[in-house]
Amino acid sequence: MYSIVILGSGNVATHMFQALQSSKTCSVIQVYNHKRSSLLKFENSVPLTTDISALKPADLYLICLKDDVIESTAEQIKTKAGIIAHTSGNQGLLTSPKNSGVFYPLQTFSKTSELDYSTIPFCLEANSEENLSLLKSIALSISQHQYEISTTQRQTLHLAAVFVCNFTNHLYAIGEDICLQDDIPFDILKALIKETSDKVQSQSPSEVQTGPAVRNDEKTITNHLKQLNSKDYKAIYNLMTTSILKKHDKL
């Protein structure tokens, strides 16, 4: 049984807690956060502490904190024997601890969404083969999908994730905005949103591009630009259309 201390109490910490607690080979033995109030949601399910000098001995200290406090937190616990790993897409491997690693779950975590943890890809990195192997075993207890990924590759992945997740969600929000302006329920778009993401599960997105831009259908493009009231949405429409035209050698 791998013993794990989680540092943090945000969305990533909460989901990692749930995922690890439900695995058969891991046990979260403590959750730390400097603010007592943030730990309330874990109450009665695991020992808690607000004192970083009171962390229990564990195989893994999983730092699920904001990027800008990861290093300073690791510094404070660097003498621990267990692996000190963070869950960030951007930060490099920690240099102060003897045993360090990265345990980056490539997923979007919200308070309200229930997740199937077994589909999460884990991007792993460690400062030794032995540490990597232990991180692999722990990740494997949650999901079959694990990748050994360097810091540079992880930063690239995080950037790509912003495009396919954060920007995509904003396009959904724009779609909702446009619908609501004309009293159309956003529900009508949901099957289309699902199919668009389903399609690229088995096919390359550049091969399944549809719509007026890739057809170079100037009449529809002109009409759409006329329909848009928002200057910002118009700019996004123009830029995305030009980018699609270029990618498909139509410009």
Place this chain on the structure above:
Amino acid sequence: MYSIVILGSGNVATHMFQALQSSKTCSVIQVYNHKRSSLLKFENSVPLTTDISALKPADLYLICLKDDVIESTAEQIKTKAGIIAHTSGNQGLLTSPKNSGVFYPLQTFSKTSELDYSTIPFCLEANSEENLSLLKSIALSISQHQYEISTTQRQTLHLAAVFVCNFTNHLYAIGEDICLQDDIPFDILKALIKETSDKVQSQSPSEVQTGPAVRNDEKTITNHLKQLNSKDYKAIYNLMTTSILKKHDKL
């Protein structure tokens, strides 16, 4: 049993043919296209014609042709007794036929994708209550999701669909590009893509926005812009980030 003649042989025509043929209350009795070669895929499954004056009597003539030939095609068959309907998101109700309608399936149709037709939302419009009611019955034989939508609303929906489908797919393609530049398999992003679209099936996209923009995480945004080599992708990153900041009152 409703008898239907399909005009066209592209993706929409092919999917509508399959959807209608597998329904219990509809029968596609003929497919028309002016080019014989385009009809080959329907051979042996339905009577075919390249002669528009040889269309059989039917309850519905479903024009699944490009926007710019819909009206001229309808003009040629305007004396038919059945309803003449098109499947376009942009075109208004046809004015020349006595019985006219719109039968717009709001979905992205590719050659290679198998679709669950029962989830497709049909946006319907007709020039009489009787014609609307017949279109409803036919749509109902495929899917439970049908909406009475005006031409203006349909054009708005088509515009919104470009954002949530075509532009979203292009963001996936950019994500793939970014990954491949660093030898990372696009596969790692697939769970994230799925979860991003799953989340808005039950929640409003503006309420589940995540990422550096909505957090106003300037350090990460600056790093991401440095990582991007492509001028176009940099412009898209900037514009989408600004748009998210504005929508969430961070700017």
